[in-house]
Amino acid sequence: MTSATNPPTDLTPFPDHTQLPDSNGTFVKNWQEHPQSILLTDSITPVLKQLHLDGQYCIGQDLGIYWRLTDPPEKGAEAPDWFFVPNVPPLLNGQTRRSYVYWREYIAPLIVLEFVSGDGNEERDKTPWKGKFWIYEQVIRPAFYGIYEVKKASVEVYEFIGGQYQLLPANEHGHYLIAPMGVELGIWPGVYQNVELPWLRWWDLQGNLLLTGDERAEQEHQRAEQEHQRAEQEHQRAKQERQRADRLTAQLRSLGVEPEA
Structure with missing residues (x-):
């Protein structure tokens, strides 16, 4: 055994990580x-x-x-x-x-x-x-x-x-x-x-x-979901605009006015 107060100057015989124990045999102290x-x-x-x-x-x-x-x-x-x-x-x-x-x-x-x-x-x-x-x-x-x-x-x-x-x-x-x-x-x-x-x-x-990998993935999922919701809202607004335009066109034609004119 090497004395701690008189360490050797030649380190070549010292063991490496493959020769030393990788555990002291104790359990992890708590779940966390x-x-x-x-x-x-x-x-x-x-x-x-x-x-x-x-x-x-x-x-x-x-x-x-x-x-x-x-x-x-x-x-x-x-x-x-x-x-x-x-x-x-x-x-x-x-x-x-x-x-x-x-x-x-x-x-x-x-x-x-x-x-x-x-x-x-x-x-x-x-x-x-x-x-x-x-x-x-x-x-x-x-x-x-x-x-x-x-x-x-x-x-x-x-x-x-x-x-x-x-x-x-x-x-x-x-x-x-x-x-x-x-x-x-x-x-x-x-x-x-x-x-x-x-x-x-x-x-x-x-x-x-x-963030962790799972948190980053969840953040990307939420971002994609928000983008999908925004796209759906834009689609609904465009649909409503078309419906309003169609109603206006029908009202003008009922009055004998051709919208293109």
Whole structure:
């Protein structure tokens, strides 16, 4: 086992994502975690595709970030509920990522999000070498760290500034600017997957909610339905105009006046 205080200088023997466990054997802590992760991924994907035209980025959902070698290996990993890493390939050697191995790729996630299931102490734990907050701030160092509490309908967002995390203030909309992604993060009270909750969601810089694929399809359906209704109304107005013209023509002819004249 490698000592955390004396890390080796030769990284070649370190295992890769195919050799490390892809699960720590624990259950998901609450039902909402998976829908929440899908909601974040689905709605941000069009933005990330525009930011990374080469497709070089990856999203992790309850996926391990290995930051040190331990025995057992999973003790040296943190598994954020959701994270985004720019400028890395989505696949490794043609294989789906089983984990994100920090000592092989060196690029920190741009943002890490934790969904609180308990009292939030675990996500705010600053105990050296053990606490989530300490590991994110002192070792992995994502530019942004968010702590989302569905029970409180709130999210705390920290930005890595000057070697430590500083709590970001919310803007006038109650959102938090994630400038490198060109989006804002905040709470949306609404219905997703048939459940009404204060969901964690993205907005663009103009304050427009970033929609999921289903929401975009529904919006297009409503737009098409509105266009159909407008076309039907125009058709009815034209029909009524023709009927009025026909009645006027009949009245003129009954008076011995030929309309064409």
